Amino acid sequence: MLSPTSRHNVYKQMPGANPFKVLDNSDIFLIRNKEKERRKLELQSQLSLRVHEKVTYAGRMKAKQGDLLRELREGLEEDTAQPGGEESSLAQQQNTPAWRVAMIKDRNIDKESMNEFITKKREMFLLEYSLAVKRGEIEQLEKMATGQERKLMRAERFLEDDAIMFDEFLKENDKNSVEAIKVAELETKVKLEKVTEIKRLTTRMVTIKSDISKFEDIIKEYTMYKEFLFKLSPPEWQEAQRAKGKTPKANSTTKSATKDKSKEKDKDERATPKRGVESRASFASRELPPLRDARAPSRQSIVQSDKPSPVAELETDSSEYEEHPELYFTDPRQLLELLSELEEQNLSLIQNSRETEEALEVFSKVMDHTRKKMELETVQLTQQIDIMTHTIQRERDRATELELRARLFNFGKYKSADQEFMLDSLGAKVEEVYRSCVGDTEANLSTLQMLTVIESRLGELLENVEMIPKERLLMAERTKEKERRLRLRDEKMHQAKQHQEERLKRALERAQADIKKTTGKKLMARSQPPAGKLKTSQVYDISDKEKEEQLYFFT
The missing domain is CATH 1.20.5 (Single alpha-helices involved in coiled-coils or other helix-helix interfaces)
Structure with missing residues (x-):
C-alpha cells in the first residue's frame, strides 16, 4: 500500500489526474516502482550526510508537514486567481492574524537576527507586490477575454447569415441541375434516334457492298472464262475480232468529243446556282457532324469505285475488239475435244518434268557425293603435302648436318678408292631394293634415278593404302x-x-687355366664413413577436401 505522502507526490507529478479515481494495475505498479526509487534516493542522500546534518524521525515528519503547508498555500494562491466574489473574502482571510497564526502554528520558531528579519520582510513585500501585479494582469486578461467573446458572437452571427445565403444558392443550383438533366435526357433521346438511323443505313450499306462483291466475283469468273475461250480460239479469228473492235472505237471517240463540248456549256450556265447549293451543303454539313462522319466510309467506297478495278480493265480490254460478245466455239463437243488434248499434253509435260526432276536429283546426289569425296581428298592431300614439306625440310637439315659431320669426321682419313668402294656397295644395295620394289628393267639407271623411282613407288603405295x-x-x-x-x-x-x-667357353677356359696362388693380404675396398641420420620434420599433409574447405571459408 502507498502512504498518503507518496500518493500526494504521485498526483503532484501527474498533473490533471483525478485523485478520486481508482488507478489501473499498471499505474499502481508504476507508482510503486517510482516510490521505491524515491525512497532509495532519499536513503542514499541521508547516508551521505554528515553527522551534524542528519535529522531525527520527528524532524523529518515536521519537514513533510511544512511541505504540505507550502502546497496548501500554493493552492490557495491559485484559488485567489479565480474571478468572482470569493477573491475578496480569500484575501481578507489571508490578511487575518488568526490564519497566519494557524499557518505558523506547527513551525519551530527560532531566534532570528535583525538582518534575517529585514530580508524576510523584504521578501514578503516583494511577494505581495508580485501578487498585486499578477492580479492587475489577470484583470486585463479578463477584459481582453470579454472583448474576444463579443467578437466571437459577431462572427457567429455572420456565419449564420452566410449559411442562409449558401442554402439559397444550393436550392437554385438544384433547380438548374434538374433543368439540365431534363435537357440532357431530351438530347440523349435525339442522339439515340440518330444512332439507330445511322446503324440502319450502315447495315443497308454493308448488305449492298456484299452484293456488289458477290457480283464482282461472278464477273471476274465469267471474264476469266471468256478470256480462256478467246485464247483457245485460233489466232486468225482473234485478229478478225480485234479488227472489228477498232472501227466502233473511232466512232465512240467522236461522239465523246461532242458530248464533252455540250457538257462544258451546261456547266457554264449552271455555275451560279451550284455555288448557292454548295454553300447550303457546307452549312448542312456544319450542322450535322455525326452524319458526315457516318457517311465518310461510303465516300471512300465511292472513291474506290471511281478507280478502275481489274474487272473493269478486263471488260475494257475485251470490249476493244467487240461490242456484242461472240464465241468461236458453237458446239460444246469442240471444247471437250480441245480440253482432252490439252489434258494429254499437260500429263505428258508433267511426266517429263518428273523424269527431269528425278534425273536432276540423281545428278545432284552424285555431284554432292563427288564434291564431298573431292573435298576429303583435297584435305588429305593438303595434309600429306604439309607432312611431306615438313619431312623434306627436316631431312634437308639433317642431310646438311650429317654432311658437315662426315666432312669433319672423314677429313684426311679415307681415300678416294675407299669412298668409291663404299659408293659401289651402296649402289648395289639400292639396285637390290629397286628390283624387289619395281622389278627388273632393261635401262641402265643411276643410283639417284633408282632412288627417285623407289620414292615415287612408295608414294603410290601409300596412296593405294587409303583405297584398300x-x-x-x-x-x-x-x-x-x-x-x-x-x-x-x-x-x-x-x-x-x-x-x-660364350659362357660355356669361358668356364672351360677357366677350368683349363693354371691355378694362381694368392700371396699377401687381399686388397680391401675403402670403407665409407657412417651416414648421419637426418632429422626429418614431420609434414602433415592436408587432404584435398580440407584444402577446399580452407579456401572456401577463409578466402
Whole structure:
C-alpha cells in the first residue's frame, strides 16, 4: 500500500489526474516502482550526510508537514486567481492574524537576527507586490477575454447569415441541375434516334457492298472464262475480232468529243446556282457532324469505285475488239475435244518434268557425293603435302648436318678408292631394293634415278593404302606383326644360344687355366664413413577436401 505522502507526490507529478479515481494495475505498479526509487534516493542522500546534518524521525515528519503547508498555500494562491466574489473574502482571510497564526502554528520558531528579519520582510513585500501585479494582469486578461467573446458572437452571427445565403444558392443550383438533366435526357433521346438511323443505313450499306462483291466475283469468273475461250480460239479469228473492235472505237471517240463540248456549256450556265447549293451543303454539313462522319466510309467506297478495278480493265480490254460478245466455239463437243488434248499434253509435260526432276536429283546426289569425296581428298592431300614439306625440310637439315659431320669426321682419313668402294656397295644395295620394289628393267639407271623411282613407288603405295579396305589392311598388319615377332623371337633365341656358348667357353677356359696362388693380404675396398641420420620434420599433409574447405571459408 502507498502512504498518503507518496500518493500526494504521485498526483503532484501527474498533473490533471483525478485523485478520486481508482488507478489501473499498471499505474499502481508504476507508482510503486517510482516510490521505491524515491525512497532509495532519499536513503542514499541521508547516508551521505554528515553527522551534524542528519535529522531525527520527528524532524523529518515536521519537514513533510511544512511541505504540505507550502502546497496548501500554493493552492490557495491559485484559488485567489479565480474571478468572482470569493477573491475578496480569500484575501481578507489571508490578511487575518488568526490564519497566519494557524499557518505558523506547527513551525519551530527560532531566534532570528535583525538582518534575517529585514530580508524576510523584504521578501514578503516583494511577494505581495508580485501578487498585486499578477492580479492587475489577470484583470486585463479578463477584459481582453470579454472583448474576444463579443467578437466571437459577431462572427457567429455572420456565419449564420452566410449559411442562409449558401442554402439559397444550393436550392437554385438544384433547380438548374434538374433543368439540365431534363435537357440532357431530351438530347440523349435525339442522339439515340440518330444512332439507330445511322446503324440502319450502315447495315443497308454493308448488305449492298456484299452484293456488289458477290457480283464482282461472278464477273471476274465469267471474264476469266471468256478470256480462256478467246485464247483457245485460233489466232486468225482473234485478229478478225480485234479488227472489228477498232472501227466502233473511232466512232465512240467522236461522239465523246461532242458530248464533252455540250457538257462544258451546261456547266457554264449552271455555275451560279451550284455555288448557292454548295454553300447550303457546307452549312448542312456544319450542322450535322455525326452524319458526315457516318457517311465518310461510303465516300471512300465511292472513291474506290471511281478507280478502275481489274474487272473493269478486263471488260475494257475485251470490249476493244467487240461490242456484242461472240464465241468461236458453237458446239460444246469442240471444247471437250480441245480440253482432252490439252489434258494429254499437260500429263505428258508433267511426266517429263518428273523424269527431269528425278534425273536432276540423281545428278545432284552424285555431284554432292563427288564434291564431298573431292573435298576429303583435297584435305588429305593438303595434309600429306604439309607432312611431306615438313619431312623434306627436316631431312634437308639433317642431310646438311650429317654432311658437315662426315666432312669433319672423314677429313684426311679415307681415300678416294675407299669412298668409291663404299659408293659401289651402296649402289648395289639400292639396285637390290629397286628390283624387289619395281622389278627388273632393261635401262641402265643411276643410283639417284633408282632412288627417285623407289620414292615415287612408295608414294603410290601409300596412296593405294587409303583405297584398300580396312579389314584387309588390318589382316596384313597382323600378319606382318606376327612375322616380326617370330623374327624377334628367333633372334633372341639365337642371341641367348650364343651367350650360353660364350659362357660355356669361358668356364672351360677357366677350368683349363693354371691355378694362381694368392700371396699377401687381399686388397680391401675403402670403407665409407657412417651416414648421419637426418632429422626429418614431420609434414602433415592436408587432404584435398580440407584444402577446399580452407579456401572456401577463409578466402
